[in-house]
Amino acid sequence: MKFRKIILSLIIALLSYPLATFAQVEISGFDIIQNVYNRPTGDDQKGKLTMTLINSRGDQRIREIKQYLKDFGYVEKKIMFFISPADVRNTSFMNWSYDEEGRDDDQWIYLPALKRVKRISSDSKSDYFMGSDFTYDDLGDRHPLEDKHILLRQEKLDDEDCYVVESIPKEEDYMYSRTVTWIIKDKWIGLKKEFYDEDGEHLKTLSVQNYKKIEDYWIITNSQMYNVQKEHTTNMILENLEIDTGLSDTWFTERMMKRGI
Amino acid sequence: MVGKDHMKKMFLKIFPILLLLILSISIPSTASDRDLFFSGYVRTYNGALLKESGEYTLIRNTFNLNIEQRKGNVSFKVNPYIYQYSGKDLDIGLRQAYMDIFFRTIDLRVGKQQIIWGKAEGVFITDIISPKDMTEFLLPDFEEIRMGVNAVKADYYLGNHTFELVWLPVFTPTLMPSDSSIWQPQMNFAIPPQFDYSQKKVKKSLENSEVFFKYSAITSAADFELMAGYAWDDDPTMHVEKTIDPETHELTNLTVIPKHHRLTITGGSFSTTLGPLVLRSEGAYYAGKYFNTADSEASQGVVKKNYLHYLLGLDYTIWDINMSAQFIQQTILDYDESIDSDQYENTITYLMRKDFLRETLTLELFSYFGINNDDALLRPKIYYDIYDGFELTTGVNLFTGNKGRFGQYDNNDMVYMKLKYSF
Numbered sequence: 001m002k003f004r005k006i007i008l009s010l011i012i013a014l015l016s017y018p019l020a021t022f023a024q025v026e027i028s029g030f031d032i033i034q035n036v037y038n039r040p041t042g043d044d045q046k047g048k049l050t051m052t053l054i055n056s057r058g059d060q061r062i063r064e065i066k067q068y069l070k071d072f073g074y075v076e077k078k079i080m081f082f083i084s085p086a087d088v089r090n091t092s093f094m095n096w097s098y099d100e101e102g103r104d105d106d107q108w109i110y111l112p113a114l115k116r117v118k119r120i121s122s123d124s125k126s127d128y129f130m131g132s133d134f135t136y137d138d139l140g141d142r143h144p145l146e147d148k149h150i151l152l153r154q155e156k157l158d159d160e161d162c163y164v165v166e167s168i169p170k171e172e173d174y175m176y177s178r179t180v181t182w183i184i185k186d187k188w189i190g191l192k193k194e195f196y197d198e199d200g201e202h203l204k205t206l207s208v209q210n211y212k213k214i215e216d217y218w219i220i221t222n223s224q225m226y227n228v229q230k231e232h233t234t235n236m237i238l239e240n241l242e243i244d245t246g247l248s249d250t251w252f253t254e255r256m257m258k259r260g261i
Numbered sequence: 262m263v264g265k266d267h268m269k270k271m272f273l274k275i276f277p278i279l280l281l282l283i284l285s286i287s288i289p290s291t292a293s294d295r296d297l298f299f300s301g302y303v304r305t306y307n308g309a310l311l312k313e314s315g316e317y318t319l320i321r322n323t324f325n326l327n328i329e330q331r332k333g334n335v336s337f338k339v340n341p342y343i344y345q346y347s348g349k350d351l352d353i354g355l356r357q358a359y360m361d362i363f364f365r366t367i368d369l370r371v372g373k374q375q376i377i378w379g380k381a382e383g384v385f386i387t388d389i390i391s392p393k394d395m396t397e398f399l400l401p402d403f404e405e406i407r408m409g410v411n412a413v414k415a416d417y418y419l420g421n422h423t424f425e426l427v428w429l430p431v432f433t434p435t436l437m438p439s440d441s442s443i444w445q446p447q448m449n450f451a452i453p454p455q456f457d458y459s460q461k462k463v464k465k466s467l468e469n470s471e472v473f474f475k476y477s478a479i480t481s482a483a484d485f486e487l488m489a490g491y492a493w494d495d496d497p498t499m500h501v502e503k504t505i506d507p508e509t510h511e512l513t514n515l516t517v518i519p520k521h522h523r524l525t526i527t528g529g530s531f532s533t534t535l536g537p538l539v540l541r542s543e544g545a546y547y548a549g550k551y552f553n554t555a556d557s558e559a560s561q562g563v564v565k566k567n568y569l570h571y572l573l574g575l576d577y578t579i580w581d582i583n584m585s586a587q588f589i590q591q592t593i594l595d596y597d598e599s600i601d602s603d604q605y606e607n608t609i610t611y612l613m614r615k616d617f618l619r620e621t622l623t624l625e626l627f628s629y630f631g632i633n634n635d636d637a638l639l640r641p642k643i644y645y646d647i648y649d650g651f652e653l654t655t656g657v658n659l660f661t662g663n664k665g666r667f668g669q670y671d672n673n674d675m676v677y678m679k680l681k682y683s684f
Binding site for chain 2: 053061062084085086087089096104106108113114115116117118119120121122123127128130131132232249250253254255259261
């Protein structure tokens with residue numbers, strides 16, 4: 001199992017792309033993505049994440065995780081506890097993500113078989129998370145300055161008024177040549193996102209299937225990533241989500257990684 | 262003796278009082294309840310020697326169970342196991358059986374437990390609390406190599422800083438293979454020796470207990486540990502009594518007396534990231550370790566020296582292949598040429614691992630290279646998740662060289678297959 005680059009809270013951010021309203025004020029693609037990036041998601045969150053991996057034959061594999069995250073201002077700390085499959089149960093992962101531009105995340109993993117917390121490198125953004133169709137970067141907090149953003153058009157999608165924004169990475173060897181995102185105007189949620197590979201071919205599509213308002217925050221609770229080239233799907237469900245419960249700082253320590261939940 | 266007895270009595274009186282004090286001043290944490298939970302695995306493991314006409318060296322079925330429950334601020338875990346070998350009685354035991362008490366800033370764990378320290382992988386430097394089961398050399402999973410020990414462990418937490426105190430009331434030595442085992446280490450004597458095990462056992466007493474302390478921290482810049490221990494050497498020193506015929510001056514009798522000695526250990530470890538690299542280091546200073554010597558003036562053929570054991574390691578990823586390299590050196594200080602062991606013993610370990618098919622198929626090569634004796638242990642293996650929690654592993658253990666830690670097992674090259682179901 002690879003657990004590096006897990007920035008799971010950012011799933012919520014990724015799946016919740018909010019944007020400025022296009023109807024009244026002209027807004028650039030960059031401004032839209034900047035607003036998405038800065039969208040508040042609460043001071044702390046906890047919830048259970050279930051990923052169902054489905055291959056082209058319909059075979060399914062389930063991954064379940066409990067996650068806790070807290071914004072400390074200059075750093076956002078997250079801790080994840082793996083529940084299933086059974087052979088990774090009690091494995092935990094901790095990530096500290098810094099606001100400081102260009103500063104790498106700090107990451108640790110606790111493997112119950114080894115009974116110790118191990119520091120790992122956060123330098124594998126293009127790796128797929130737990131064999132799913134989400135890369136660590138897909139789940140992560142990609143800074144708007146890393147891409148050039150172009151507002152392509154406005155159109156309706158699933159009866160929602162959306163902006164359609166194309167994002168082209170500035171980094172030459174990035175795993176995607178471009179992405180196209182549909183964003184609901186009045187809710188600031190990314191409803192759909194298409195990813196194109198380095199050859200410009202359509203690689204995969206992220207589709208939001210359910211979202212709701214929790215504690216004044218729009219949260220996507222059900223989404224699907226479909227890899228059109230591999231005919232492989234990952235369904236992601238976020239349940240039992242609680243926001244701003246006043247999570248203690250002590251959750252984000254080596255002690256909790258070892259103790260588990 | 263009167264003073265020691267008095268101290269013992271005082272300790273036995275004071276310890277429970279201190280414990281009660283700690284319990285009474287601590288504020289319960291907010292640990293959540295967890296129902297009685299069962300997990301574990303069933304595994305079948307077959308191995309055949311590549312030399313000696315493919316003789317099966319291992320046919321073993323394992324049932325490993327973890328039973329856990331948490332109620333408020335207390336929890337327990339019991340980890341029984343059953344090994345079934347072809348043609349032998351069942352081997353049943355408890356790898357761990359302990360209770361936890363969680364307070365706001367202190368965790369207390371009492372009972373049989375595995376305690377793992379340090380940053381090294383596949384090497385034991387500051388990781389010296391849980392003794393090793395060496396009945397199959399270094400080949401089992403590390404969870405099975407490290408034996409549980411009866412201990413009282415207290416951790417005091419200050420943010421991401423941890424102060425850990427471990428008391429082992431009873432010493433447990435390394436578990437060595439039987440005399441008939443293919444994993445019995447080579448011992449070179451001029452004539453076949455007799456063994457006198459009368460001094461091997463360390464008496465179970467308070468004064469023979471072991472104490473360890475560790476301070477550790479994880480920070481954004483680096484993780485580090487500082488440790489100290491007053492322990493016993495897990496491996497016995499082989500004291501040698503020689504009988505020489507006064508007329509012929511020939512060696513007529515050799516008696517080997519295995520004996521454990523006290524050790525004082527101080528050490529530490531750290532790890533940090535340098536961009537895509539993880540740099541690790543670990544080292545320890547062992548005061549009072551005994552070595553065999555050819556010095557005729559040395560009592561029972563042994564000499565007491567201090568020695569250093571340290572490691573430098575690097576983890577990195579190239580072309581999606583996870584790699585890890587470690588350089589390990591053991592140095593005997595104040596060395597003299599008559600000592601049997603080399604002054605410097607150098608070892609390198611190397612790990613390569615790559616996942617395929619959405620992390621369901623993994624290729625791995627882990628190797629030890631002994632520099633002094635030009636020997637090695639190469640362990641290529643493939644593991645495949647047939648279904649979630651259901652894993653097939655096949656691999657080969659290849660020993661090269663003809664002497665040294667790995668070369669001595671040159672005839673033990675083995676191909677194996679494991680099927681494991683985790684629940």
